[in-house]
Amino acid sequence: MRAYRFRLYPSKWQEKELLHHLFIEKNLWNMLLEKTKKKYNEEGKFYSKSEIQLLVKDSGLYSQSAQAIAHRLHHALQAKVRAKNRGQKWGFPRFKSIERMKSIYYPQSGFSLGQKLKVSPFGEISIVRHRIIKGRIKTLTLKKEASGKWHAIFMVEEESVPQKPNNGPTVGLDLGLNHLATLSNGNFIENPRIFSQFENELARTQRHLSRKRRGSHNREESKKKVARVYESLANARKDYLHKAANALLSQYSKVAMEDLRIQKMAREGHGKNIHDASWALFTNMLCYKAESAGSEIVFVDPRNTSKECSRCHSIASKSLWERTHQCSSCGLVLDRDVNAAINILQRATAGMAGSNACGDGIEIPSLKQEAAPSMAW
Ligand SMILES: [Zn+2]
Numbered sequence: 535m536r537a538y539r540f541r542l543y544p545s546k547w548q549e550k551e552l553l554h555h556l557f558i559e560k561n562l563w564n565m566l567l568e569k570t571k572k573k574y575n576e577e578g579k580f581y582s583k584s585e586i587q588l589l590v591k592d593s594g595l596y597s598q599s600a601q602a603i604a605h606r607l608h609h610a611l612q613a614k615v616r617a618k619n620r621g622q623k624w625g626f627p628r629f630k631s632i633e634r635m636k637s638i639y640y641p642q643s644g645f646s647l648g649q650k651l652k653v654s655p656f657g658e659i660s661i662v663r664h665r666i667i668k669g670r671i672k673t674l675t676l677k678k679e680a681s682g683k684w685h686a687i688f689m690v691e692e693e694s695v696p697q698k699p700n701n702g703p704t705v706g707l708d709l710g711l712n713h714l715a716t717l718s719n720g721n722f723i724e725n726p727r728i729f730s731q732f733e734n735e736l737a738r739t740q741r742h743l744s745r746k747r748r749g750s751h752n753r754e755e756s757k758k759k760v761a762r763v764y765e766s767l768a769n770a771r772k773d774y775l776h777k778a779a780n781a782l783l784s785q786y787s788k789v790a791m792e793d794l795r796i797q798k799m800a801r802e803g804h805g806k807n808i809h810d811a812s813w814a815l816f817t818n819m820l821c822y823k824a825e826s827a828g829s830e831i832v833f834v835d836p837r838n839t840s841k842e843c844s845r846c847h848s849i850a851s852k853s854l855w856e857r858t859h860q861c862s863s864c865g866l867v868l869d870r871d872v873n874a875a876i877n878i879l880q881r882a883t884a885g886m887a888g889s890n891a892c893g894d895g896i897e898i899p900s901l902k903q904e905a906a907p908s909m910a911w
Pocket of ligand 1: 843844845846847848861862863864865866
């Protein structure tokens with residue numbers, strides 16, 4: 535599955551209706567939560583899936599969109615029950631304000647795409663299709679961005695692409711702080727200072743925002759301007775990652791990298807790493823681009839990749855600021871990240887790799903969560 539995202543230009547009337555639907559969704563979600571909590575307090579159990587589905591009937595939303603909300607709640611409750619059975623703490627789904635209700639979801643039907651996007655009950659909405667959709671459209675999400683723009687996001691099932699033969703070599707990849715990625719052959723992919731391009735603009739818009747009175751119309755407008763700068767920043771970053779991923783996959787038939795999910799667990803307690811967003815996004819891009827490039831992504835166990843000596847395999851701790859690997863056993867001196875990338879490559883070729891776990895639950899944290907300027911890249 536692949537996501538296509540197109541800008542929408544709803545008319546005044548359509549925008550009003552769209553916002554009204556978000557409002558109904560918000561109320562519906564909060565009503566469901568309230569009833570669920572009440573039932574749980576009184577009877578000690580949750581609604582079944584079909585009971586929730588009954589509750590969302592005649593909500594005023596397109597029926598499948600309402601059902602989608604029922605499913606969302608059902609999944610959230612199931613996750614809670616599963617976590618509880620594992621003995622973990624798990625929050626109850628949260629009540630939503632209108633700011634947090636941003637999208638309307640069409641799981642199967644209710645829309646068709648021609649010159650315009652025809653979607654029930656809003657009619658034909660103007661859309662800019664800057665790309666050709668290859669494959670079969672499965673779902674549609676109408677999304678309101680923080681900047682006030684609307685987008686249509688289509689999830690598309692791709693037709694299997696005939697594989698181009700890729701005879702390139704295998705490479706190990708270490709995602710890092712100094713460079714976005716260091717390759718086992720000593721090359722690296724630069725970590726662009728994308729943020730600095732937007733720094734002045736962001737500072738300016740944020741300064742404007744801070745001068746506006748709370749609750750005023752001007753404040754809302756300023757907020758949107760700040761959101762638009764963040765949006766440009768996120769787009770520039772995505773664009774860069776796309777190009778980097780394409781370049782890498784055109785050269786190498788097999789790319790070995792660390793399993794981010796294991797790495798995340800290993801890092802717990804050390805604070806959330808600010809680079810996770812970029813790393814996860816980059817990994818995800820490599821995964822879905824790999825097939826059509828005729829390449830393969832292989833994930834390996836990330837444990838000790840930077841501590842292990844890539845020549846004699848003895849393990850020695852080093853702190854984050856030690857940039858050079860200096861082995862006291864065999865005397866190897868090598869850039870820290872290149873040493874790690876070679877270890878990753880060796881694990882992949884020595885059969886110590888996990889399965890090709892592409893698309894298997896790699897979460898992409900939202901890029902807009904970055905609040906402080908110094909935290910981007
Ligand atoms: Zn050594």
